[in-house]
Amino acid sequence: MAHSIRLASERVDFSVPSDKAPPQLFTPGMVISQESGFMRGHGTYGEDDSIKASVAGIVDRVNKLVVIKPLKSRYNGEIGDVVVGRITEVQQKRWKVDTNARLDATLFLYSVNLPGGELRRRSVEDEQMMRKYLTEGDLISAEVQNINSDGSLSLHTRSLKNIKYGKLGQGMLIKVFPSLIKRQKTHFHNLPCGASIILGNNGFIWISPVINAEEEHGGFTINLEDAVPKSVREVMVRLRNSINALAASKILLFDTSIQYAYDQSKKYSVVELLNPEVMLDVAVMTQHQLQMLE
C-alpha cells in the first residue's frame, strides 16, 4: 500500500488515559491566590492584592514562590542545560544559534574547542575561518553557559570528560515541546537498540548512529563518505517514529520511556508507525509500562 486517504471521522484522539486527576489549569487573568505573603514568579502578575496568571499553565509552588509553568512555550534556558541547536548566522567572533528559545543563542568563538588544543589563542585567522568551522545550518550540541540580561543564552561546546559537545554529523533531528524532555543527569544516551540519542533540554532531539568515543577529529570535520548501514538506519527511523508517537500523546521523554516505546513498536513495521492508531497504541502501551515501574 503506497498511500491512504482517511476521513476526518476516523481521526484519532492522541490523549492517553491516565489514572491521575488532571492538574488544575490556570488561564491568563485567573486569580491564583489572594493571600498576601506570596512571591510572584514567572508567568504571574500582581493586581488588586492578588496574584494572577499571565500564561496558560499549571501552578508550581516552591515555598512562598508562585510560578505558572506554561503548557506550551518556547525554551527557557537554564545554566547547565544540554541543548541541540542550529547555527543561523555567522557574526563577528560569534555564531547565532537557533535553540527554540525566544531569542537566538550566542556561541562565542572563544567558547568552542578549536582544533589544536584547549589553550590555543584565537587568532585573526580563526575569525576569518569561522565559516569553515561552523556555518549556517550546522547542528551542534552545547551546554548553556550563561543567561544574558535580555534573556538570550550563551552556549559553550567545550567538551568535558565523557560528554562530547560540538558539531553533529549524520543523523536526524526531531523537534518536540521543551516541556516534554525530562531533566536528567545525562542527556546523552547510547541506547541498547543500537543508536545514540541526545535529548536537548530545548526540545531538539538528535538521533545518530552510535558515536565511537575513541574517534578524534577535532570536532569540525564530518564524515560524509560513509553511508549509515541500513540496519542501523532502521533502528534510528523506528526510534524517531516511536519518539514522535510519545510526543503526540504528550508523554515525557527520557531514556527509559523511549526504550519502552521502541520495544512496544517492534510489533509494527516502521511505516505503520506513521498511522495515528498505531502511534496511539505505542503511546498507551508505553504509558502502561511506565506506570508498572512506579
Add this chain to the structure above:
Amino acid sequence: MASVLLNDAEKTFILHGVEVDLRCDGRRRGDYRPMELETDVVSTASGSARLRLANTDILVGVKTEIDVPYPENPEEGKLEFFVDCSANATPAFEGRGGEDLANEISSRLSRAYQSLPLAPLCIVPKQACWKLYVDILILECGGNFYDAISLAVKAALFNTRVPQVTGSFLDGGSVDLEVSDDPFQCWRLDITKAPVLVTLSKIGDNCVVDPTAEEETCSVASIVVAVLDSGSLTAVIKIGEGSVHEQTLIETIKTAQKIGVELNSSLMTALNQEESLGPKRQRFGFLK
C-alpha cells in the same frame, strides 16, 4: 518553496536513506504519508475540503458566482485559482513573502485544470456563465504542496453544488436569470476530468513521492505530473533549479502516471465513503 535549513551531513543522511529505500520516517520511496480528508467544512462556500497530509494542511473553498463569458470562449464558464500562502503557515509568508509561491502554484494549477470541461458552466452563451473561484489556503506547510493542494481542490470540486439557474432572453437582448426557488436543487460538477498532481522529487539518483520539507531541500529537481482518472496527463511541470536526464524524465513521468491513477481512485473511494455517511454526518473541522 519555504525551505528548511539543513546542513550537509543531514542532507547526506537523507540521500543515503533514499538510496537504500528507507527514508527518514521509515517510508519507502513510493509511499505517501497518511492523509486525512474532510469535505464540506465551510458552510458559506459552495464546496469545500480540507486535506491534511502529515503536517501539510490545505483548506480549499469553492465559490460560485455569475459572470460574463470571455469573448474568445463565449460558451464556456470560468474557473480561477487563487492560492493564499497565509502567514499562518510560516512567518516567511508574511506580507508579500508568499506571493511568488502562490502565483506559481495557482498558474500551474490552472494550466493542469485546462482539461476540465467548462461548457456545463455556461448559462446563456455570450451573456452569462458561472465563474468558479477556487480559493486555496495553505494553513501549514510540511512539504509536497502540489499533491496536497490538487487532492484538496478535487475534493472541493466534488463537494461543490452549483445552483440551478435558467436564463431567458428578454426583449432588447438583455438576459433574465432565474434561480431555482428550491435551495437544494443543485447540480454537481463532473470531476472525472479533474487531475491530481503527483510530485516526484529527484534525490540523488532516485525519485521519491510525497517529499517532506526536509527532502524537498535535498532535491534539486522535481517533476510534477497532472494525471486524470483515465491515466492521461494534462500537464507536466518541472520545479527546482536542477536538470534531469531524458531517460529519467520519461521514467519519472511513467511512474508518476501510475501513482496518479491509484491516487485518483483512492480519493474517489474516500469521497464516496464520506458521501455514504449521508448529509447529516458529523463535521469535525478543526476540532477533536
Add this chain to the structure above:
Amino acid sequence: MEDKIICVPGQRLCLSDDEHVSGSGTYERQGYIYATVAGVVDLVKQDKGFLVQVHNKEQSIVPMPGDVVTCKVNVINQRLCRCSITCIGDTVLMRPFRAILRKEDVRATEKDSIEMQKCFRSGDIILAKVLPMKEIHSYQITTAENELGVVIAHSESGGVSMVPISWTEMQCPKTYNREFRKVAKVGPENIVID
C-alpha cells in the same frame, strides 16, 4: 592570432589530468574541462602542467575572497570606513560594490592604537584585499599588508595629489603639509602600466 582556439560555453576543452588544471572561465566535470564563457582558450604554464583558462574581455566579475581590489573611501567613523570597490585586479567594474574596512583590519601590528582618521580620509584611493564574506550586501576588506593601503590621496589644503614620505605619512607637494595615512608600498610592477 589565427591559431587561437575559440570556444563557447559548454564546449569540452580537454581531459582534466595532472597536467591540465581547470582555471577561470572553465569547469570540470567527469574528468574533462569545459568552458563556461565564450572566448579564447589560454594555457598558462605552471610548475606542473598547464592551467586551462578561457579569456573573455567583458566577463563580469564579482569580488572573491583574496582578490586585491581598488577602492574609494566614502565615509569614515571611529570603528570602520565604508568604501566602494571600483576595480578588481586590473578589471574596471561597471558598477561599484560596497565594502567595509574595519578598524582591526587596517594594519597587522599595533591594532589597539589605530585611529581611523589618521589612516584614511574620504576620497582616498586605496588598495585592499577582500576577506571572506560574513554579511550580505557588503564585502569586508583588509589593508593589513605592506603593499596595501592608500595609494592616491589629495591634500586637505591644496587638493593636490600627495607623495608618501613614510609608512604613516604623506606630504603635499604644494604646501608641504604632512598628513597621516596608512600608506601602501606600491611595488614597481604596479606603477608600470601597459
Add this chain to the structure above:
Amino acid sequence: MPSDSKRITGPETTIPYHYYLSDFSRKPDFKDPKVGERKNGRLPNEHRPVFLKTGVNSQAKGSAYLEYENTKVICSVFDPREIPNKNEFSPMGELYCEFKFAPFSCIKRRGHIRDAEEKELSFSLRRALEPAVCRHEFPNFQVDIYVYILDSDGSDLAAAITCASLALADASVPMYDLVTAVSVGICRHLQFVDPTNEEEQLCKKTASAESIDPQAVITLTYMSTLEQVSEFTISGTIGVCHLEDKIPALIKHCNAIYPLLQQCLIKNVKKSLGKKKYS
C-alpha cells in the same frame, strides 16, 4: 521594467475585432489537413528558419535577438547586482527573469503590467536557465534577464529560452552549457514541430470534452553537452505512450539549433579579436 501604476492602461473592456470574424468562433476543423502538410508548406517535423543576432542592445551587458519567421524576441542581460530586499547570505547567485509580451505582439492587446500568463512564463524561463548558469560564481548577486516578445506567432517560450541563453552567453555570464528549447504541438495524429500561433490554438482548444485524443503543446529545454533536460512543460491532455517518442524527437531538434548558437558566439569572439588587432 517596473510596473507603472500611474500609466493609463486603456479601457480593459475592449475586445479585439478578430473575435467577431465569422470563422473565429468556429471550432477548428480537424478533417482537412493531410499528414505532411502545413499552411506554410512546412513538414510536420520541420522547424522554421532561425535567425540569431547578439549585441543588439549596447546598453546591456549582453543581448540577443531571435526570429522564427513571425515570432520575434529580444533579450537583454545585465551585470550582476546586489539582490534587493534580501537579508541572508545566499551562496548561490540568483537569476531574475522577466518575460513580457509587447502590448501589440498578440491578437489581444497586452497590458503593461505583467499578467498571470507572463508571470508563469517568467517562472518557466527561470527554471530553464537556472541549471545552465554557474550561479556559485556570483554569490549574493542576481543577474537580470529581460525577455520581450516583439511579435508572437507561436513557440514563444521556446524562442524566449533560446534567445535568453544566447544573451547570457553574450554577456559572458559563466554557464555550464548553452540551452536550447523547442516546442511541439500535438493534435490527434497530427504533430507540429515549432508550432505557429494558429497551430498552437488548434492543439490547445479542447475539441470535445469526451475525446481522449492527445492534444497538447510540449516544450522541452535541453543542454546538449550535458545531455540534461532543464525544463519540460506540457499543457493539454496526452497519454504517456506519446511522450516516449516525442521527447527524443524534441531533443533532436534542440541539438539541431545548438550549433547555430555556437556559431553565432564564435563569430562574436572572432569579431572582438579582430577589433583588438586594430585598436
